[in-house]
Amino acid sequence: MAQIIDGKAIAAKIRGEIANDVKILAGQGIQPGLAVVLVGEDPASKVYVSMKEKACQDVGIFSDEHKLPAETSETDLLALIDKLNRDPRIHGILVQLPLPKQIDTEKVLEAISPTKDVDGFHPYNVGRLVVGKPLFQPCTPYGVMIMLKETGVDLKGKDVVVVGRSNIVGKPVALMCLQQHATVTICHSRTRDLAAKVGQADVVIAAVGVPEMIKGEWVKPGAVVIDVGVNRVGDRKLVGDVEYAAASERAAAITPVPGGVGPMTITMLLYNTVESAKRQAIGNRQ
Numbered sequence: 001m002a003q004i005i006d007g008k009a010i011a012a013k014i015r016g017e018i019a020n021d022v023k024i025l026a027g028q029g030i031q032p033g034l035a036v037v038l039v040g041e042d043p044a045s046k047v048y049v050s051m052k053e054k055a056c057q058d059v060g061i062f063s064d065e066h067k068l069p070a071e072t073s074e075t076d077l078l079a080l081i082d083k084l085n086r087d088p089r090i091h092g093i094l095v096q097l098p099l100p101k102q103i104d105t106e107k108v109l110e111a112i113s114p115t116k117d118v119d120g121f122h123p124y125n126v127g128r129l130v131v132g133k134p135l136f137q138p139c140t141p142y143g144v145m146i147m148l149k150e151t152g153v154d155l156k157g158k159d160v161v162v163v164g165r166s167n168i169v170g171k172p173v174a175l176m177c178l179q180q181h182a183t184v185t186i187c188h189s190r191t192r193d194l195a196a197k198v199g200q201a202d203v204v205i206a207a208v209g210v211p212e213m214i215k216g217e218w219v220k221p222g223a224v225v226i227d228v229g230v231n232r233v234g235d236r237k238l239v240g241d242v243e244y245a246a247a248s249e250r251a252a253a254i255t256p257v258p259g260g261v262g263p264m265t266i267t268m269l270l271y272n273t274v275e276s277a278k279r280q281a282i283g284n285r286q
């Protein structure tokens with residue numbers, strides 16, 4: 001049976017360290033501030049935003065909430081971002097995705113100052129990641145990397161298969177693994193013989209958003225399986241992108257859903273916000 005990689009426990013440990021850093025900053029008269037912008041009523045987004053607000057409160061980060069109606073225009077949202085970019089109390093700006101259809105997501109993400117882009121989605125931060133000199137790293141893939149490190153997985157020379165090519169998870173996690181000297185294959189909906197590709201992986205990272213698409217029998221015995229999927233099936237049940245029970249029979253280690261990668265996403269958001277406050281404090285002193 002596989003070792004369960006406990007995202008909640010790893011997240012709790014890192015959140016303790018973050019709370020400590022926030023206390024040290026308070027001693028210097030600095031409180032990290034995160035602006036959280038939610039447009040519309042998407043039920044999952046509302047849950048994630050309230051989890052982010054609570055997490056901020058728990059570690060002592062100032063959380064500045066902006067809940068806007070679904071019919072908000074792109075112009076109004078861009079005006080709010082411009083205001084937040086210039087607000088010295090705010091060290092991080094997060095616009096919860098997805099956005100309603102009338103708003104151009106790329107335009108909005110590009111409007112956020114790269115120095116407050118704690119989601120790491122601005123093309124400047126994406127470029128920094130590509131050249132191996134990251135400023136802000138996107139939270140979910142960053143969390144995956146921390147989980148692998150905490151589990152003692154050394155990626156050097158390993159075959160990593162990433163299933164999914166989203167800008168939020170698939171592409172950045174592939175770049176991060178490459179940076180750690182893994183040999184990375186990115187698979188997607190048009191990949192031929194996905195089972196064979198997954199079967200060759202020392203580490204499988206599933207981020208495709210399809211419930212239990214990665215079959216347990218595909219997993220190479222002894223592989224490490226990281227499941228980024230959070231899919232709601234039926235009324236309440238959450239399942240990942242991997243067939244958990246069957247994959248656990250073969251893997252050396254596996255993340256559960258819930259309680260795996262999910263809690264790390266918000267943890268790394270807190271981390272990025274505190275790092276941003278530290279950087280801005282140094283910048284102000286120079």
Ligand SMILES: Nc1nc2c(c(=O)[nH]1)N[C@@H](CN(C=O)c1ccc(C(=O)N[C@@H](CCC(=O)O)C(=O)O)cc1)CN2
Nearest residue numbers: 048095096097098119139140230258259260262263265
């Ligand atoms: N601006 C952003 N939007 C979105 C991001 C993001 O990183 N930035 N990621 C996802 C959603 N997300 C954070 O926003 C997120 C997803 C899942 C979890 C989480 O803790 N999941 C729990 C289960 C929670 C539940 O009961 O529903 C788990 O897996 O254990 C946190 C954050 C899309 N949008």
